[in-house]
Amino acid sequence: MRDVARLTGVSQSTVSRVLSGAATAVPIADDTRERVIAAARSLGYRPNPLARGLRGMKTMLLGVIVRDITDPFFAGAIEAVSLEAAARGYNVVLGHAHGRADEAIALWGVLEARHCDAILMLGDMSDQPRLAEDLRGSPVPVVALWEGSKPAGIASVSVDNRAGIRAVLAHLVGLGHRRIGFLAGRRLGDIREREDAYVEFMTDGGGVPDGYLQYASNDPPGGVSGLTAMLELGDPPTAVVASTDVLAMGLLFAAHGRGIHVPEQLSVTGFDDIPLAEFSIPALTTVRMPTREMVAAAVTMLIDDGLDPADPSAWPRPILAPSLVVRASTGPVVARDTANA
Amino acid sequence: MRDVARLTGVSQSTVSRVLSGAATAVPIADDTRERVIAAARSLGYRPNPLARGLRGMKTMLLGVIVRDITDPFFAGAIEAVSLEAAARGYNVVLGHAHGRADEAIALWGVLEARHCDAILMLGDMSDQPRLAEDLRGSPVPVVALWEGSKPAGIASVSVDNRAGIRAVLAHLVGLGHRRIGFLAGRRLGDIREREDAYVEFMTDGGGVPDGYLQYASNDPPGGVSGLTAMLELGDPPTAVVASTDVLAMGLLFAAHGRGIHVPEQLSVTGFDDIPLAEFSIPALTTVRMPTREMVAAAVTMLIDDGLDPADPSAWPRPILAPSLVVRASTGPVVARDTANA
DNA sequence: TTGTATGCGTTATCAC
DNA sequence: GTGATAACGCATACAA
Numbered sequence: 001m002r003d004v005a006r007l008t009g010v011s012q013s014t015v016s017r018v019l020s021g022a023a024t025a026v027p028i029a030d031d032t033r034e035r036v037i038a039a040a041r042s043l044g045y046r047p048n049p050l051a052r053g054l055r056g057m058k059t060m061l062l063g064v065i066v067r068d069i070t071d072p073f074f075a076g077a078i079e080a081v082s083l084e085a086a087a088r089g090y091n092v093v094l095g096h097a098h099g100r101a102d103e104a105i106a107l108w109g110v111l112e113a114r115h116c117d118a119i120l121m122l123g124d125m126s127d128q129p130r131l132a133e134d135l136r137g138s139p140v141p142v143v144a145l146w147e148g149s150k151p152a153g154i155a156s157v158s159v160d161n162r163a164g165i166r167a168v169l170a171h172l173v174g175l176g177h178r179r180i181g182f183l184a185g186r187r188l189g190d191i192r193e194r195e196d197a198y199v200e201f202m203t204d205g206g207g208v209p210d211g212y213l214q215y216a217s218n219d220p221p222g223g224v225s226g227l228t229a230m231l232e233l234g235d236p237p238t239a240v241v242a243s244t245d246v247l248a249m250g251l252l253f254a255a256h257g258r259g260i261h262v263p264e265q266l267s268v269t270g271f272d273d274i275p276l277a278e279f280s281i282p283a284l285t286t287v288r289m290p291t292r293e294m295v296a297a298a299v300t301m302l303i304d305d306g307l308d309p310a311d312p313s314a315w316p317r318p319i320l321a322p323s324l325v326v327r328a329s330t331g332p333v334v335a336r337d338t339a340n341a
Numbered sequence: 342m343r344d345v346a347r348l349t350g351v352s353q354s355t356v357s358r359v360l361s362g363a364a365t366a367v368p369i370a371d372d373t374r375e376r377v378i379a380a381a382r383s384l385g386y387r388p389n390p391l392a393r394g395l396r397g398m399k400t401m402l403l404g405v406i407v408r409d410i411t412d413p414f415f416a417g418a419i420e421a422v423s424l425e426a427a428a429r430g431y432n433v434v435l436g437h438a439h440g441r442a443d444e445a446i447a448l449w450g451v452l453e454a455r456h457c458d459a460i461l462m463l464g465d466m467s468d469q470p471r472l473a474e475d476l477r478g479s480p481v482p483v484v485a486l487w488e489g490s491k492p493a494g495i496a497s498v499s500v501d502n503r504a505g506i507r508a509v510l511a512h513l514v515g516l517g518h519r520r521i522g523f524l525a526g527r528r529l530g531d532i533r534e535r536e537d538a539y540v541e542f543m544t545d546g547g548g549v550p551d552g553y554l555q556y557a558s559n560d561p562p563g564g565v566s567g568l569t570a571m572l573e574l575g576d577p578p579t580a581v582v583a584s585t586d587v588l589a590m591g592l593l594f595a596a597h598g599r600g601i602h603v604p605e606q607l608s609v610t611g612f613d614d615i616p617l618a619e620f621s622i623p624a625l626t627t628v629r630m631p632t633r634e635m636v637a638a639a640v641t642m643l644i645d646d647g648l649d650p651a652d653p654s655a656w657p658r659p660i661l662a663p664s665l666v667v668r669a670s671t672g673p674v675v676a677r678d679t680a681n682a
Numbered sequence: 683t684t685g686t687a688t689g690c691g692t693t694a695t696c697a698c
Numbered sequence: 699g700t701g702a703t704a705a706c707g708c709a710t711a712c713a714a
Contacts, residue, residue: 011685016709029683046454050394051707054690070616075416082437091451092435096423110432113387220620253620275411279561279594281622352701357693370699392691395706
């Protein structure tokens with residue numbers, strides 16, 4: 001910048017004023033501006049974000065804390081975040097909590113110390129109490145995505161998990177299913193809400209039969225073990241709702257391994273609509289997550305609108321609607337002997 | 342830091358010397374050091390990375406340029422990078438090129454301007470000539486992962502794609518297959534090398550039959566269209582080698598949709614061994630990528646060893662070996678009429 | 683309309 | 699052993 005000033009014959013502050021963009025408090029002569037810009041270009045000047053940040057300005061960094069990048073759903077979400085951020089000239093700093101509680105806490109510290117202009121949390125971190133605590137009173141705005149339950153201490157963008165599960169269950173009931181099992185993950189965030197929605201629905205219909213609600217790790221192996229557990233039941237379900245697509249993938253795999261035909265003998269559904277859901281065998285009936293819309297909403301809140309740290313009650317907490325996607329993994333219930341034939 | 346100095350009763354420089362870690366040029370009284378540390382802790386002092394970076398020190402930022410985060414393979418790679426980086430106190434800044442040529446170029450500029458201490462490129466970006474050009478003479482060390490061809494102008498860590506493909510082909514030949522097709526992606530990086538390896542292998546055996554080498558986008562839909570194209574052949578292959586697991590997923594899906602049994606009527610293989618490969622239907626025979634080892638090697642080169650920018654010829658370019666994983670998607674070739682029965 | 687001077691938080695180079 | 703001071707690159711309050 002000093003070089004630009006020398007080359008143009010003006011002072012360094014003038015260069016700064018011209019180059020810092022539109023928001024010039026004081027007017028600047030047009031020819032000066034042009035000369036500065038030309039010089040800057042010829043010198044290949046690029047502002048130093050570190051210095052900008054030091055000076056108390058924006059760092060144009062968006063911190064993202066995610067539980068598990070390997071989860072195809074979150075991978076897609078990160079892509080969406082990256083796109084939205086880039087559209088605003090922001091870069092994404094990745095914080096990877098990979099499941100460990102203390103990690104996420106440290107992460108927040110790191111991200112905040114890096115003076116991220118904003119922090120986005122992907123997934124529920126409520127099993128890490130200190131994190132939530134640190135978040136309050138944070139000078140940098142934080143938005144939680146797919147946090148599930150909303151403890152009202154933080155801004156968030158959520159999906160209507162209950163509506164999604166209800167749509168799935170209604171679809172199955174419409175196909176004639178009465179014995180519907182649910183494969184849940186840890187009672188955290190979205191997954192927990194989905195489980196609760198299932199329980200509510202079943203309670204209205206007489207309660208959850210023993211063993212119809214199973215827990216597993218949120219990955220394909222979890223789906224395998226979940227199906228195994230349900231098949232050990234005396235009166236196994238004719239349909240299994242998985243709280244997640246990756247879980248459903250495991251379900252399909254396990255069913256195939258046991259010679260159970262989907263959907264003739266067993267209907268399977270997922271949640272999220274990850275890219276591969278369309279190409280599972282058979283193609284998975286699932287609930288489509290409005291990922292891009294949700295991410296866009298979150299980034300807009302974070303960067304464009306700017307949450308007022310002083311007034312948490314004013315923070316928006318939009319809840320978006322998911323939509324049912326019917327594919328080939330669900331079908332009408334078939335009489336048992338026919339199915340087994 | 343000023344507060345710490347005041348509280349301790351020493352000067353700010355002393356505080357800096359104590360807190361900047363081990364590399365103290367001059368000795369410091371033990372009690373002073375302890376008092377400073379205690380004060381810093383009680384005040385909750387945390388160094389400001391921006392100021393550190395400004396002062397010309399390390400910024401502890403590792404830039405990662407990736408083509409497509411949605412690709413499950415790269416998602417896993419990013420996780421590995423994140424882990425390795427975290428182990429060294431580094432944060433990951435994500436640069437997402439999402440396919441567009443100009444994007445990746447801009448990305449490099451951004452990452453460099455951000456004073457990343459090092460940059461990691463995931464996947465081949467050689468279709469973006471300006472990027473490669475900018476990379477030379479870059480003050481910050483760059484390592485390319487899965488770049489495939491090695492133009493010797495950049496440090497890299499690669500996998501032996503030829504060995505992987507040869508292992509797959511030998512496996513298929515051992516099962517009796519002679520009519521083996523190959524589904525390739527764009528002629529870029531690893532995928533290109535795999536294709537070349539296939540062509541070489543087939544050339545030794547009499548050449549690639551017409552239509553046995555097909556191209557498609559590197560995703561499940563690509564696999565679907567690839568299979569369609571091959572089945573239109575008068576004498577379709579009995580086995581198809583996909584250059585990628587996601588492609589193989591599409592292949593399996595398309596085969597199922599057409600009522601073709603895998604592996605009885607058609608053997609299918611992939612490459613990468615993404616987490617879901619083990620749970621495809623049937624479980625995918627593929628080539629396991631030594632992702633963690635490769636990432637560890639790259640990060641070690643980048644951060645621990647530190648490449649000498651002055652001497653590109655001295656840059657290491659290790660090539661790691663993949664390994665064949667035989668699962669259920671490959672089987673012995675079956676007489677055509679039997680298979681069709 | 684433009685130039686001068688100051689400070690952001692740190693580390694490094696000098697003196698003492 | 700430790701303290702004062704300059705500098706990193708930039709934005710702004712103030713002076714001209």
